[in-house]
Amino acid sequence: xxxxxxxxxxxxxxxxxxxxxxxxxxxxxxxxxxxxxxxxxxxxxxxxxxxxxxxxxxxxxxxxxxxxxxxxxxxxxxxxxxxxxxxxxxxxxxxxxxxxxxxxxxxxxxxxxxxxxxxxxxxxxxxxxxxxxxxxxxxxxxxxxxxxxxxxxx
Numbered sequence: 559x560x561x562x563x564x565x566x567x568x569x570x571x572x573x574x575x576x577x578x579x580x581x582x583x584x585x586x587x588x589x590x591x592x593x594x595x596x597x598x599x600x601x602x603x604x605x606x607x608x609x610x611x612x613x614x615x616x617x618x619x620x621x622x623x624x625x626x627x628x629x630x631x632x633x634x635x636x637x638x639x640x641x642x643x644x645x646x647x648x649x650x651x652x653x654x655x656x657x658x659x660x661x662x663x664x665x666x667x668x669x670x671x672x673x674x675x676x677x678x679x680x681x682x683x684x685x686x687x688x689x690x691x692x693x694x695x696x697x698x699x700x701x702x703x704x705x706x707x708x709x710x711x712x
Contacts (some may be wrong), residue, residue, distance in 0.1 A: 603651040606639045613640075 609629060616622045626633060642650035664672075673702055696703050 600653060601635075603653070605647060606651040607643065607648055610643055611635065636694050 609625070609631065612625055613622050615626060622633075622636070626636065639651060693703070
């Protein structure tokens with residue numbers, strides 16, 4: 559009995575390199591052909607339209623499921639494509655560029671107006687500075703200002 563215990567302890571444990579030839583006992587080497595990151599599937603508009611039309615012709619229970627399994631699609635694909643086709647037509651099925659939309663470039667007229675606005679703002683700031691200076695000079699010299707009937711808001 560004591561000999562049996564020593565023989566069992568001498569056997570290499572499960573998954574050790576001695577027992578499994580260097581590989582762990584759960585599988586083989588990793589496949590070097592596996593893509594590191596999965597890519598998003600893209601479907602052309604003609605394909606989407608064809609699938610929606612085929613699904614529309616299905617009359618028997620389970621036919622749509624057979625179609626989706628055959629094509630490797632999800633029911634959410636079909637649902638979204640039907641909605642796009644119904645609301646906006648075939649143009650909606652075309653692929654859209656992902657990401658934030660680019661800002662439209664300003665027209666020549668907009669650029670001209672912005673430059674004129676900056677020029678006028680600088681001119682206004684100078685005029686306001688001159689007016690403030692004149693008010694201080696009048697106050698220091700004790701000369702009363704003439705009121706032209708304009709309010710500050712004008």
